[in-house]
Amino acid sequence: MTTNHDIKMVNPSVEFPCAEGEFVLTAMQRSGLNVIDVGCRGGGCGACRIQVVDGTYSRRRMSRAHVSEMEELEGVALACRISPTSPLLIAIAPPAVQELFSE
Amino acid sequence: MAISGVMRPGFSQLRVLDMDEAVSFYTEVMGLKLVATDSEGRAYFKTLDERDHSSLILREADRAGIDLCAFKVRDEETLTNLEKDLNDYGVPTERIPAGELLGTGERVRFTAPTGHVFELFATREVVGNELGLLNPEAIVANRPGISPIRLDHWQLHGRDIDGVRDLFVNVLGFSVVEKLLMEDGTDLGVWMSCSTKAHDVAFVRDDRDGSLHHASYLLDTWEHVLRAADLLTVHRVAIDIGPLRHGITRGTTIYAFDPSGNRFETFCGGYDWYPDMEPTIWTADQTGRAIFYHTRELNERFLTVVT
Numbered sequence: 001m002t003t004n005h006d007i008k009m010v011n012p013s014v015e016f017p018c019a020e021g022e023f024v025l026t027a028m029q030r031s032g033l034n035v036i037d038v039g040c041r042g043g044g045c046g047a048c049r050i051q052v053v054d055g056t057y058s059r060r061r062m063s064r065a066h067v068s069e070m071e072e073l074e075g076v077a078l079a080c081r082i083s084p085t086s087p088l089l090i091a092i093a094p095p096a097v098q099e100l101f102s103e
Numbered sequence: 104m105a106i107s108g109v110m111r112p113g114f115s116q117l118r119v120l121d122m123d124e125a126v127s128f129y130t131e132v133m134g135l136k137l138v139a140t141d142s143e144g145r146a147y148f149k150t151l152d153e154r155d156h157s158s159l160i161l162r163e164a165d166r167a168g169i170d171l172c173a174f175k176v177r178d179e180e181t182l183t184n185l186e187k188d189l190n191d192y193g194v195p196t197e198r199i200p201a202g203e204l205l206g207t208g209e210r211v212r213f214t215a216p217t218g219h220v221f222e223l224f225a226t227r228e229v230v231g232n233e234l235g236l237l238n239p240e241a242i243v244a245n246r247p248g249i250s251p252i253r254l255d256h257w258q259l260h261g262r263d264i265d266g267v268r269d270l271f272v273n274v275l276g277f278s279v280v281e282k283l284l285m286e287d288g289t290d291l292g293v294w295m296s297c298s299t300k301a302h303d304v305a306f307v308r309d310d311r312d313g314s315l316h317h318a319s320y321l322l323d324t325w326e327h328v329l330r331a332a333d334l335l336t337v338h339r340v341a342i343d344i345g346p347l348r349h350g351i352t353r354g355t356t357i358y359a360f361d362p363s364g365n366r367f368e369t370f371c372g373g374y375d376w377y378p379d380m381e382p383t384i385w386t387a388d389q390t391g392r393a394i395f396y397h398t399r400e401l402n403e404r405f406l407t408v409v410t
Contacts, residue, residue: 038404
């Protein structure tokens with residue numbers, strides 16, 4: 001039996017269910033919404049960058065070009081790489097300054 | 104015409120977020136052969152038809168994208184001459200010793216105006232294709248996965264398109280085969296060849312220097328492109344767009360993302376290019392048809408996502 005969690009987005013104001021073990025981005029697509037950009041779906045391109053304002057989640061590896069260590073601690077994540085372990089409150093988080101290729 | 108100078112794309116080194124996932128993908132879905140892994144953990148792959156040691160090298164890293172694009176040149180003398188030509192043009196180079204990569208001779212490395220790291224090399228261990236050179240069969244029976252013929256080209260994004268185009272034409276002996284213009288008439292994208300292929304590399308203007316739009320692999324026919332699309336869905340791979348035809352180069356293709364988000368293409372078609380030909384021009388108002396020949400519409404993900 002999979003547990004479903006409610007994913008609530010602040011702006012625009014939408015809600016959709018996401019199963020534990022399902023990626024938030026996949027769940028959004030499954031609900032027929034397009035509030036988060038769908039990019040590479042592999043954690044590499046940064047298109048689906050969000051801020052998790054509240055809630056807990058598991059995460060797969062994400063490109064550090066798009067989520068720095070500091071940002072990860074602050075709840076910035078790529079929606080294609082995270083799965084909820086509680087209800088989530090999220091917001092879109094486009095990068096402020098895109099320093100993709102810092103070396 | 105004898106091909107001298109730069110002959111063809113030799114190999115790419117890609118960054119992947121998870122090596123195990125990447126190896127599974129490139130062997131089982133793409134059908135590449137895992138040739139070796141080295142002491143630094145880099146994994147080397149080739150297609151069944153390629154003769155040189157490897158055309159894809161993976162390095163596990165904390166971000167996706169492309170480390171290196173390497174071209175094979177005709178011989179060591181050509182390599183030395185091109186190195187001098189680069190230096191005379193004002194491009195600093197460094198020599199990477201033979202053996203730093205498995206099965207690979209000395210490489211001349213430089214950074215293009217777009218921030219991409221390129222290498223030139225002459226010597227590679229020739230492991231041979233699956234058919235051999237003595238009284239071969241005509242086909243490799245039971246090819247696994249998508250099983251492309253070869254690494255064909257890259258599409259790379261960056262700011263200084265004029266600079267990289269001029270470098271490749273003036274120093275490396277490439278021709279511009281096709282170009283897509285912006286509203287103001289400057290180049291948005293250039294498709295360039297060092298051979299009789301419709302392109303060996305393409306550059307597209309983008310604020311993100313050093314970025315990879317896609318690495319491209321050649322297939323034989325439109326049926327193979329459809330089969331690639333079918334296999335991608337069987338394996339639940341993240342498809343970008345396709346199957347479709349491009350106006351630019353007339354290639355028929357499908358694009359998808361590897362497990363780390365690096366986009367790749369498996370395509371067939373194009374046409375033969377000779378250096379006495381004039382380039383094809385696409386104007387800004389025809390951008391939709393130039394990129395997506397049938398739908399004639401722009402697609403945001405295809406145009407904006409890079410690693």
